[in-house]
Amino acid sequence: xxxxxxxxxxxxxxxxxxGLDTLRSPPNPYQAPPMxxxxxxxxTSGGFCGALPD
Amino acid sequence: MTSRAFTDPGARLSAAxxxxxxxxxxxxxxxxxxxxxxxxxxxxxxxxxxxxxxxLRFGFAGPWRAMILRREPAGILAQLLSIAVxxxxxxxxxxxxxxxxxxxxxxxxxxxxGGAFVFGAAMQVVLGCxxxxxxxxxxxxPVGLLALPFxxxxxxxxxxxxxxxxxxxxxxxxxxxxxxxxxxxLVGLALVAGLLLWIGKPGSxxxxxxxxxxALALAGLAVANLVVAGQPWGVVYGLGLWAAKGVAAMxxxxxxxxxxxxxxxxxxxxxxxxxxxxxxxxxxxxxGAFGVAAWRSGxxxxxxxxxxxxxxxxxxxxxxLLGYSxxxxxxxxxxxxxxxxxxxxxxxxxxxxxxxAGAFLGIRIRAVSGLEARK
Numbered sequence: 001x002x003x004x005x006x007x008x009x010x011x012x013x014x015x016x017x018x019g020l021d022t023l024r025s026p027p028n029p030y031q032a033p034p035m036x037x038x039x040x041x042x043x044t045s046g047g048f049c050g051a052l053p054d
Numbered sequence: 055m056t057s058r059a060f061t062d063p064g065a066r067l068s069a070a071x072x073x074x075x076x077x078x079x080x081x082x083x084x085x086x087x088x089x090x091x092x093x094x095x096x097x098x099x100x101x102x103x104x105x106x107x108x109x110l111r112f113g114f115a116g117p118w119r120a121m122i123l124r125r126e127p128a129g130i131l132a133q134l135l136s137i138a139v140x141x142x143x144x145x146x147x148x149x150x151x152x153x154x155x156x157x158x159x160x161x162x163x164x165x166x167x168g169g170a171f172v173f174g175a176a177m178q179v180v181l182g183c184x185x186x187x188x189x190x191x192x193x194x195x196p197v198g199l200l201a202l203p204f205x206x207x208x209x210x211x212x213x214x215x216x217x218x219x220x221x222x223x224x225x226x227x228x229x230x231x232x233x234x235x236x237x238x239x240l241v242g243l244a245l246v247a248g249l250l251l252w253i254g255k256p257g258s259x260x261x262x263x264x265x266x267x268x269a270l271a272l273a274g275l276a277v278a279n280l281v282v283a284g285q286p287w288g289v290v291y292g293l294g295l296w297a298a299k300g301v302a303a304m305x306x307x308x309x310x311x312x313x314x315x316x317x318x319x320x321x322x323x324x325x326x327x328x329x330x331x332x333x334x335x336x337x338x339x340x341x342g343a344f345g346v347a348a349w350r351s352g353x354x355x356x357x358x359x360x361x362x363x364x365x366x367x368x369x370x371x372x373x374x375l376l377g378y379s380x381x382x383x384x385x386x387x388x389x390x391x392x393x394x395x396x397x398x399x400x401x402x403x404x405x406x407x408x409x410x411a412g413a414f415l416g417i418r419i420r421a422v423s424g425l426e427a428r429k
Contacts, residue, residue, distance in 0.1 A: 003194025004354035007344045010191045010199055014337055017296055018327060024303055027326035032090025037284025043153050044284035045318070046331040049291040049380065049389040050158040050399065052220070053316030 067351060074345045081341075089328045095282045096331050100338015101345070102275045103287070107189045108343035112268035114183040114387040118174075118413045127254035132265035133392070134243045139273035140396035141243075144280055145236040148397060157397025158286045160384030163224025166401060167408045169212075169382030170390065172375055174409030177387065178416025179372040179423060184289035184386030187376065188336055192343030196358050197425065200366065201373035202293075208377020209294030210301065217312035219382050230398035239398060246406075276396065283331040286393035289339075290380045292332030298323060365424035383409075 034040040078101060086094035107113060117129020148155050160166070177183040180201045182190045187205055190198025230238050251259050261269075279287040298314060302323055308314035314323070327333045347353040380386040383405055385394060391409065394402020420426070 001358050002354060003347065003356050003358065005194070006196055006199045006358065007192060007194035007347055007354055010194070010202075010340055011344055013203075014340060018337070020303070021299060021327040024299075025324060025326045027089040027328050029088055029090055033092050035091040035095060036282055037092075037154055038147070038151060038281045040154060040284075042284075044156045046283055046285050047291045047295065047318070047322050048156075048158065048285050048332065049288045049294075049385040050160040050286075050394060050401070051156075051384075052160075052216075053313050054318040 071349055074348060078341070078345065085328060089326065092282060093328055093334055096279070096334040097338050099275055099278050099282065100335035101342040102278075102338070103185065103272070103335060104189060104192060104339035104342020104344075105346055106268055106271045106275065106342075107185060107339065108193050108346040110264055110268035110271070112265065112272070113186045113189070114391075115177045115181045115186050115413075118410065119178060119181070119417060121250065121254070122413060122417055124258070125253060125255040126258040127250035128258060128261045128265060130250055131247055131259075131261050132269040134247050135261070135266070136269035136273045136276075137392055137396045138240055138243045139270060140276045140392075141236060141239050141398075143273075143277045144286070144397050145230075145232065145239070147280065149232050155280060155284050156286075157229065157399060158288065158385060158389055158393035158402065159227050159229050159397065159399040160390070160394070160401045161220070161224040161227050162401045162404050163220060164222050165219035165382040166224065166384055167404060169219075169379040169384075170405040170408035171412035172379035173383055173386060174412025175416035175419065176372040176375040176379065176412075177409075178413045179420045179425065180369055180376070181420070181425075182376075184376070184380060184388045185339060186387075187373075188289065188339040189343040192340035193347040194344075194354055194356075194358075197361075197365075197369050200369050201376065204370050204373030205377040206293040206297040208374035208379075209290050209381055210297035210377070211374075212378035212381025213291075213294045213298070213313045214308070214311040215313075216381055228400040230400065235398045239395065242403065243395070276393070279331075279335065280397075285331060286389070286397050287335065288332045288385060288389035288393060289336060290332075290377065290386050290389055292330055292334075292336045293377060294381060295322060295330055295333060296327065299327065362424040368419070368423035368425060 082094050082098055085097050120126040121130050148157050180197050182198050187198050187201050191202045276287045384390055384401055390402050390405040
């Protein structure tokens with residue numbers, strides 16, 4: 001077995017995560033924020049490992 | 055012509071490279087159309103992280119090991135250079151755009167310090183930190199690939215218990231801000247660099263051109279991460295979110311956790327994973343590393359190393375600990391050390407000291423774990 005098998009497994013894992021999640025929580029492009037947070041006038045709302053839950 | 059493309063190794067490699075670029079562009083376009091341009095940009099930034107880390111063979115765990123075992127400081131010096139460059143841009147941006155942009159700011163506490171120590175040890179066992187585990191998995195490294203799902207499960211469990219651990223005792227969030235804060239940060243980085251140079255072995259103190267380029271490229275991508283997402287580069291939150299989504303999809307009730315019962319957590323659990331910034335950069339890092347490894351001639355055809363059973367057990371345990379401890383520590387080498395220091399959080403400095411101390415223990419554990427590849 002070579003690294004190609006493992007690399008392909010990792011990529012398949014990504015496809016699985018995104019695929020299953022998309023079935024459960026489909027994205028809505030009409031709710032998309034502006035391209036850049038900088039200058040958007042909106043507060044940040046993403047999850048971050050350094051932040052306590054809000 | 056068709057038969058030549060199948061028989062000529064050069065033509066096959068060229069076709070594979072064209073496919074890699076075309077595949078990346080198509081996926082980014084799909085994300086832009088179906089999710090939004092900001093999220094497509096974040097995926098692109100993540101790809102950049104993966105390409106830089108794997109392509110320039112730059113990381114965090116390896117240079118720490120090189121410093122501890124061989125007194126070779128060049129890799130850590132490059133890390134400090136990258137952090138300093140990000141700080142020079144991030145401090146003024148954060149001061150001028152409060153609200154729109156936030157730093158990686160977290161409280162210092164007992165659990166945070168203990169978590170950082172354990173993370174520093176575990177990352178030396180598998181020779182993969184937060185970013186390193188993703189990059190290793192993408193490039194086909196079996197240790198990274200096995201550690202990754204356990205890293206995600208550990209991150210989920212750590213987040214589940216985070217509030218209990220934090221309640222053991224922590225200080226208020228202490229942050230360096232503005233020009234004075236930037237000056238203190240740069241002086242601090244210079245002092246650490248000076249100490250490393252002093253301890254470092256003569257002849258190994260010069261940062262190679264490859265490392266300088268990697269440090270500057272990483273800094274550029276980290277600033278782009280901040281500007282696009284409004285928050286710094288992180289890794290661990292996304293991994294925990296994947297596991298939490300999986301557990302919730304199987305019917306588990308997460309409302310018993312103060313972390314997952316919080317409004318923001320519930321919203322993110324119900325939203326698409328393609329709208330989570332750290333997930334997108336994590337996806338990009340794995341895919342970028344895969345792309346670089348596949349791009350290299352013979353990069354993916356290397357045979358896998360052989361390890362004894364105890365090495366795989368050590369990898370699983372270290373994977374869980376990496377995830378769990380990094381949540382208690384409010385980040386890994388990326389979210390706490392790199393982004394924390396670069397955006398003025400004092401917890402980043404404490405994380406660095408505790409994790410570096412843990413790395414000494416981790417190197418000893420690795421030596422007996424069987425993870426040194428058999429010759």
